[in-house]
Amino acid sequence: MQKVADLHVHTHLSDGTFTPEKVVEYAKAKGLSAIAITDHDCCCGITPAILAAEDLGVEIIPGVELTTEVNDTEIHLLGYFIDWQDDWFARKLKEISRVREERAREILSKLRRHGVDISDDELFELSGPGSVGRLHIAQLLFKKGCTSSIGQAFTKYIGNGGSCYVKKFKLTPLEAVDMIRRVGGVSVVAHPKTINIQNKSTEDIVASLVKDGVRGIEVYHSDHSDKNEKDFKALAEKYNLLITGGSDCHGFGKREVLIGKVKIPYELVEKIKNTLK
Numbered sequence: 001m002q003k004v005a006d007l008h009v010h011t012h013l014s015d016g017t018f019t020p021e022k023v024v025e026y027a028k029a030k031g032l033s034a035i036a037i038t039d040h041d042c043c044c045g046i047t048p049a050i051l052a053a054e055d056l057g058v059e060i061i062p063g064v065e066l067t068t069e070v071n072d073t074e075i076h077l078l079g080y081f082i083d084w085q086d087d088w089f090a091r092k093l094k095e096i097s098r099v100r101e102e103r104a105r106e107i108l109s110k111l112r113r114h115g116v117d118i119s120d121d122e123l124f125e126l127s128g129p130g131s132v133g134r135l136h137i138a139q140l141l142f143k144k145g146c147t148s149s150i151g152q153a154f155t156k157y158i159g160n161g162g163s164c165y166v167k168k169f170k171l172t173p174l175e176a177v178d179m180i181r182r183v184g185g186v187s188v189v190a191h192p193k194t195i196n197i198q199n200k201s202t203e204d205i206v207a208s209l210v211k212d213g214v215r216g217i218e219v220y221h222s223d224h225s226d227k228n229e230k231d232f233k234a235l236a237e238k239y240n241l242l243i244t245g246g247s248d249c250h251g252f253g254k255r256e257v258l259i260g261k262v263k264i265p266y267e268l269v270e271k272i273k274n275t276l277k
């Protein structure tokens with residue numbers, strides 16, 4: 001049987017709802033040979049996932065998802081095969097997580113001004129020890145009946161440009177690529193479908209990211225249509241980029257449990273590994 005991988009999975013150390021152990025259990029059940037743990041600005045889920053996967057024959061690829069910004073637009077970069085235990089890297093991520101906490105407090109103050117009362121404690125209890133994000137706030141808004149869905153929490157309050165939106169600390173793509181490179185990793189642009197910059201085509205954006213040192217593109221993603229896949233694959237070929245793919249599973253944080261919904265052939269993982277040699 002062909003080996004398959006899902007290279008974009010979140011745990012509860014960022015805004016997924018599953019522990020690393022649970023993620024590994026799901027990966028096994030879905031027949032995945034390898035998964036990448038790619039929490040936002042946090043690597044704390046990787047070691048527990050490796051330990052849980054030891055006897056199950058599931059390979060854990062150490063990863064991270066960093067938020068960058070160009071012209072007020074977010075571009076998420078995935079870092080693969082990073083040295084997640086590096087002290088310098090851990091300190092950088094800690095600093096980013098601290099800024100995330102401040103931002104979350106600001107979002108809660110804004111919500112209070114809009115008549116929605118979520119306490120800081122409630123939020124930090126839900127988010128736990130890793131990095132806090134808007135998906136945690138969206139979950140609480142939904143749970144408290146303030147919105148009819150998690151998606152509506154974004155459209156009504158906390159989505160980009162929404163009434164309670166607060167900007168996040170963001171790196172430039174070049175800074176993120178340098179960070180990832182410094183710990184031996186390969187940078188890949190995540191879910192390119194979501195990147196919309198005025199007067200710039202996706203190709204312009206990808207070309208500029210390649211100049212910054214991005215080496216791959218997430219062609220396969222739960223939100224990508226067949227047409228998206230075809231277009232991004234063509235860009236990968238044109239710019240000689242690694243092709244990756246993943247579900248972007250957030251456990252129950254999204255409308256469904258996505259792990260394994262995107263399965264890429266393991267040969268694509270080998271191609272990434274070959275660039276590390």
Ligand code: AMP
Nearest residue numbers: 015040132133134135150151154159168
């Ligand atoms: P943050 O990193 O705190 O800005 O939060 C970003 C997270 O919110 C990512 O996991 C996104 O997938 C999620 N997100 C952003 N917009 C939406 C939306 N409209 N519906 C559901 N999740 C969203």
Ligand code: FE
Nearest residue numbers: 010015040135
């Ligand atoms: Fe997320």
Ligand code: FE
Nearest residue numbers: 065076190191
């Ligand atoms: Fe993302």
Ligand code: ZN
Nearest residue numbers: 008010065248
């Ligand atoms: Zn993600």
